[in-house]
Amino acid sequence: MSDTKDQFRPDDHDNDHFLLTTVVGSYPKPKWLNRAKELYQDPDHSFDAEDYQEAKDDAARLITAEHERAGLDVVVDGEMRRNEMVEFFAHRIEGYEFNGPVKVWGHNYFDKPSVVSDVEYTDSWLVDEYEFTAAATDRPVKVPITGPYTLASWSFNEAYEDDAELSYALADLVNEEIEKLVEAGARYIQIDEPALATTPDDHAIVGECLERIVADIPEDVRIGLHVCYGDYSRIYPEILEYPVDEFDLELANGDYDQLDVFKDPEFTADLALGVTDVHVAEVESVEQIEENILKGLEIVPPEQLVVSPDCGVKLLPREVAYGKMANMAEAARNVEAELDAGLEIDRNAPTPADD
Amino acid sequence: MTEYVSATPGLFPLPDWAKDDLSDLKGHQKHDLVSGDEGEAITAVYGDAREDVIGSQQEAGVDLVVEGQLRWDDMLAHPLAVHDNVDTQGIVRYYDNNNFYRDPVVGGELDFSGDVAGELEAAAELTDDLCAVLPGPYTLAELATDEYYGDDADFLAAVADFLAGELEAFPAHETLFLLEPSLATDAPDDGEDERVSEAVDTVTAATDADVVVQPYWDALEEKVYAHLLDADIDAVGFDFVTEQDQNLYNVQEYGGADSIALGLADGQNTLVEDPEAIRDRAEWVFEQIPVSEFETTYLTTNTETFYLPYSKFEEKLAALGEAADLAEVTTA
Numbered sequence: 001m002s003d004t005k006d007q008f009r010p011d012d013h014d015n016d017h018f019l020l021t022t023v024v025g026s027y028p029k030p031k032w033l034n035r036a037k038e039l040y041q042d043p044d045h046s047f048d049a050e051d052y053q054e055a056k057d058d059a060a061r062l063i064t065a066e067h068e069r070a071g072l073d074v075v076v077d078g079e080m081r082r083n084e085m086v087e088f089f090a091h092r093i094e095g096y097e098f099n100g101p102v103k104v105w106g107h108n109y110f111d112k113p114s115v116v117s118d119v120e121y122t123d124s125w126l127v128d129e130y131e132f133t134a135a136a137t138d139r140p141v142k143v144p145i146t147g148p149y150t151l152a153s154w155s156f157n158e159a160y161e162d163d164a165e166l167s168y169a170l171a172d173l174v175n176e177e178i179e180k181l182v183e184a185g186a187r188y189i190q191i192d193e194p195a196l197a198t199t200p201d202d203h204a205i206v207g208e209c210l211e212r213i214v215a216d217i218p219e220d221v222r223i224g225l226h227v228c229y230g231d232y233s234r235i236y237p238e239i240l241e242y243p244v245d246e247f248d249l250e251l252a253n254g255d256y257d258q259l260d261v262f263k264d265p266e267f268t269a270d271l272a273l274g275v276t277d278v279h280v281a282e283v284e285s286v287e288q289i290e291e292n293i294l295k296g297l298e299i300v301p302p303e304q305l306v307v308s309p310d311c312g313v314k315l316l317p318r319e320v321a322y323g324k325m326a327n328m329a330e331a332a333r334n335v336e337a338e339l340d341a342g343l344e345i346d347r348n349a350p351t352p353a354d355d
Numbered sequence: 356m357t358e359y360v361s362a363t364p365g366l367f368p369l370p371d372w373a374k375d376d377l378s379d380l381k382g383h384q385k386h387d388l389v390s391g392d393e394g395e396a397i398t399a400v401y402g403d404a405r406e407d408v409i410g411s412q413q414e415a416g417v418d419l420v421v422e423g424q425l426r427w428d429d430m431l432a433h434p435l436a437v438h439d440n441v442d443t444q445g446i447v448r449y450y451d452n453n454n455f456y457r458d459p460v461v462g463g464e465l466d467f468s469g470d471v472a473g474e475l476e477a478a479a480e481l482t483d484d485l486c487a488v489l490p491g492p493y494t495l496a497e498l499a500t501d502e503y504y505g506d507d508a509d510f511l512a513a514v515a516d517f518l519a520g521e522l523e524a525f526p527a528h529e530t531l532f533l534l535e536p537s538l539a540t541d542a543p544d545d546g547e548d549e550r551v552s553e554a555v556d557t558v559t560a561a562t563d564a565d566v567v568v569q570p571y572w573d574a575l576e577e578k579v580y581a582h583l584l585d586a587d588i589d590a591v592g593f594d595f596v597t598e599q600d601q602n603l604y605n606v607q608e609y610g611g612a613d614s615i616a617l618g619l620a621d622g623q624n625t626l627v628e629d630p631e632a633i634r635d636r637a638e639w640v641f642e643q644i645p646v647s648e649f650e651t652t653y654l655t656t657n658t659e660t661f662y663l664p665y666s667k668f669e670e671k672l673a674a675l676g677e678a679a680d681l682a683e684v685t686t687a
Contacts, residue, residue, distance in 0.1 A: 099625055099664035099666055099667050100371055100664030100665055100666055100667075101371065101374060101664065102368065102661075102662060102663065102664055103368065103369075103454065103661055103662075104453060104454060104455065105428075105446060105454060105455035105456065106381075106383060106384075106385070106387060106388045106428050107374065107377055107378040107381055107382070107383055107387070107428075108383050109374055109378075112664070114625040114626075153453075154453055156623075156624050156625040156626070157624065158624065158625060158626035195453070198448065198451060198452075198453060199451060
């Protein structure tokens, strides 16, 4: 268990128990921000870079406030300044080039970049984003960063011996960026590694990356790892060896069918449990989310539990995303009150079969 | 002396303008994917895009010209995904890639469709060097979910019969590439490997063309390879980008078919190989298997190329076209 969680407890928190509520990162962009981008990209329009910057600032402020209003303990700006989780960083790292869009599925494409020479750190990637958001709110701010293994796996590798070598080189850059973020005041960093789910056999590479990422980072800085959409039995319990405080896992989407994976051996880190499904455009009721939170308490005690959506919510309609956040925060407070009143959950007992 | 022929396994990226136009016309959701009964506007875009990719191959000097399979939104699952008795359900991962296709669930008899033949009819008007492309029967069966035939062996046989029926309707084609990645990544069990060989025979009996069976993303297990050689095929393709030792071992131990396809250019990386390097790699392979002789050597990418940005895809075509010319000169 990690002792980095309690620093995020709000001063006016009513309950003795504290189930930290937060988000994974992305949030639906306001329609006017997409319109502003189109105007900025239209060479015939006078809407310039400064105007677009202002629009992004406005959006970041708006979504940070929306997270506050929903009642989240730790907020993010909804990644209003980022387009896509690999592209955004590749544009900021020396050694990458772009050759055009490639297919993901159907007519969904992304500008998969190519690493054509040694990757190098030049200007900071996220310090401006962090400082702006931190100034826009009194709540603690989490910084999501795409992890080096995903940055490597979702790029074409023209320059390194293999993807492991490229991952390690990128991990050193992520470490440099986190040092800058910590200098700027950040205390909560989340490494996003969705690619681990596609190639679970590479969990040792991700482990080595994380060792490099946390090197010389102060211990009171909370480091989380977000993984989604995979067969967790192929990476558990190996991931418990990772030098991170928290694992942020998508589980609501599969209706907690993988819950038992984490019961044996004992889950020793903090668990940021996905309690709302980001692929269902209906807001789960507070009661439903309370039930989901209780699933987390089957794995870890309340001190180790964090409450969050399954994944980034950017593909949901904005009002649905907000509804999920608000209900999630309310549900967490209700469960805290029940725990204060003496509720106990039997941990590590296998779930009985349905039949 | 072997004759070098430059070729590809098809499934090209769409030209960028067609990506945009088709995104607008079709949309981005699961139900927007190709259905087999597209309207006039969408058909017209695919027609223009087909002309583009056939032109690109001709310009690059690629000897065997494929249609490009630009409509295959579901990649190798396409022939089933557009079938009337198949229901496309959840989005599932395409092998170990960051790509997804609709799970084709077979709920009725796999009778004749004619979808792929229609594409090839259009392509045949643009080239005299047409190379047809289909998923191999094992791969297509592995990519699908059967809720009708009930038994793995029956389903594989039904998929093979279906492919044979489609193939019979194809216009004249010089060569047929049967793509069998599953044969390498999810090897058939004992007994099943023999049925795969029979299934391939069922398909090849429906064409007079030279048939190349190309597995990729790994080498075949030795027994699977041995059974595949029992089938009436003209060449096996080898993914030398991913795996060298086991591929060489298979040829050294079991020989090959009359011809051979060498997957030497990486279909999934933007690093464009020098034509000289491709030629050298081909010569290196032959040095390792001195006792084998092959009528024709197909120089190809190891995999489909839809993974690449369009500009890099065109450069790959040019490299293959030139590599085959260089190799001809060297060996003549």
